[in-house]
Amino acid sequence: MAWRVGLTGGIGSGKSTVLQMLSELGAAVIDADAISRAATAAGGAAIDAIARRFGADFITPDGALDRTRMREHAYADPQARRDLEQIIHPLVGAESARQVQAALDAGVPCIVFDIPLLVESGRWRAQVDKVLVVDCAPQTQVERVVARSGLQPQAVRAIMAAQASREQRLAAADIVICNDGLSLAQLRDKVVQAAASFGL
Incomplete structure (x- = not known):
């Protein structure tokens, strides 16, 4: 194991x-940050939910999370940070689990x-x-x-x-x-x- x-x-x-x-x-490296970035990149799995919760102003013209704007908002508003985490954490968890299984299958x-x-x-x-x-x-x-x-x-x-x-x-x-x-x-x-x- x-x-x-x-x-x-x-x-x-x-x-x-x-x-x-x-x-x-x-x-084997499971990079939660990298998975999170992928989820909030253009076309990422979190984008629709972020737009619904925070509004289109937090999405860049190319369809990614506006990181600078969200960082400022989330640091100023703890509830916003919690809401963002509730969107992203389950997605990160699911992808992490997939990567862990692949690593276990490979015998690392x-x-x-x-x-x-x-x-x-x-x-x-x-x-x-x-x-x-x-x-x-x-x-x-x-x-x-x-x-x-x-x-x-x-x-x-x-x-x-x-x-x-x-x-x-x-x-x-x-x-x-x-x-x-x-x-x-x-x-x-x-x-x-x-x-x-x-x-x-």
Whole structure:
């Protein structure tokens, strides 16, 4: 039976890099964000329901979710965020289940679920064998996101404030990879070490 590992970390923690490394080590990767993006792309499975709930203003001319507008709205209005999640989460769950079955059929030793909101959702803990948290100092998160996205520091901090706190993530962790001040080679060493504990 394959290990099921939930991977999470705050924005700018380096979670995506760790995920890529785990994939290279032979893990099957279930990327909830990628599935969500596909559901909200032009022609995606969530678009009709989003348009009905939020209105056509939240759909771009090419038929995709207007991410910037929705992000601003959802961060300002917790009910809107819950409504959006009620549309998207069942679709993500169904597609995740399909991908898991494909990985099990292929006999992979480990399935990694990339779950940005693992701690916040509350439902994932029971569905994974281990929780792997990629951690770094909040200031490092801000600096990385500003450098890669051009967002203002206060905008990054607002995103961080809407996520689980660092303390909450660490409390949920079975394994922590500290990604502060590491070279890619050093980070890879830590990932290899963690991966060995679940069969990779």
